Amino acid sequence: MSPCGFLRLLSSVHGPVSWWSDDPYQVIVEAVIVQNTAWENVLAVRRSLSGKLSPGWLSALSDEELHEAIRPCGFQKAKGACLRSLTAWFLENEDRVRCLETEQIRDELMLIRGVGRETADVILLYAFHWPVFVTDAYSRRILGRFGFSFSSDDMIRDYFEGSLGTQELGSLHWLILETGRTWCRKSPRCHQCPLASSCATGSAAQPNTRLG
Ligand code: SF4
Known part of the structure; x- marks a missing residue:
């Protein structure tokens, strides 16, 4: 076939x-919190963060506040640390991403603890619209x-x-x-x-x- x-x-x-989201940062966050949990838990976090989620908002949270915000998805400490690193990467690289090759972005993403090949490819596809399976x-x-x-x-x-x-x-x-x-x-x-x-x-x- x-x-x-x-x-x-x-x-x-x-x-x-329907497309995942038009907001690349929301895609990045959900690509992390969906790891090892059901999609329904991601939707619960999405609802509670509706209207609040942004790189600046997340960066200003204490660790305790961040862990509580993503608690329904489990593994709060590991996912929280990953989100902080990805948020820093996003703030630094959002404008430069379009100028880079797919492999270079993927390699950079996978240097972040908690981002494996699958998560990196979800981000490439849904956040930055690269043609990736x-x-x-x-x-x-x-x-x-x-x-x-x-x-x-x-x-x-x-x-x-x-x-x-x-x-x-x-x-x-x-x-x-x-x-x-x-x-x-x-x-x-x-x-x-x-x-x-x-x-x-x-x-x-x-x-x-x-x-x-
Ligand atoms: S459940 Fe899976 S294996 Fe069974 S018919 Fe559907 S796609 Fe094929």
């Missing part, structure tokens, strides 16, 4: 996708079950980044997350999944209805 075909297929079952546990799992035979994350990235632009890659990451959260969990719910007839694992799980 082509990258465009896969995107169309996921879109057909989930409907239109975010590889994560959901994408590896779903693509593998669908029958794609990628042997590395680089192969996955090359396949999708070679055909899709920023908007499409952003939509695809959301659609993969939605699919993983709804049906393609660690224990897949193939019998409920509307993608089953197009998916290798789902097709194999369907009951054989032929007679004779």
Whole structure:
């Protein structure tokens, strides 16, 4: 299945996708606090910080205030420290980011404690609108079950980044997350999944209805 075909297929079952946020700093903060927690917890923090979140506001918080602000997402000390470093990086580099290569920004982000490849790519894609495919546990799992035979994350990235632009890659990451959260969990719910007839694992799980 082509990258465009896969995107169309996921879109057909989930409907239109909204972009993460128009505010790059909000994307950066949420890319950190979403680590190892459910998206619902991020939404709870988003609601409580609505109208307040900015680099200046966060920088002025004490550690205790910052930890309390992100408490629903857990790991407050580690995530708080990461947010402080990322906020400093953002304030220093926001205007310069557009002049740099993708790899240079990614390398700089990944020097910050708590920012791994996945978080860096989420920031590149949704905050700075670079055409990056975010590889994560959901994408590896779903693509593998669908029958794609990628042997590395680089192969996955090359396949999708070679055909899709920023908007499409952003939509695809959301659609993969939605699919993983709804049906393609660690224990897949193939019998409920509307993608089953197009998916290798789902097709194999369907009951054989032929007679004779
Ligand atoms: S059919 Fe099953 S394996 Fe395929 S995407 Fe749906 S839940 Fe995952």
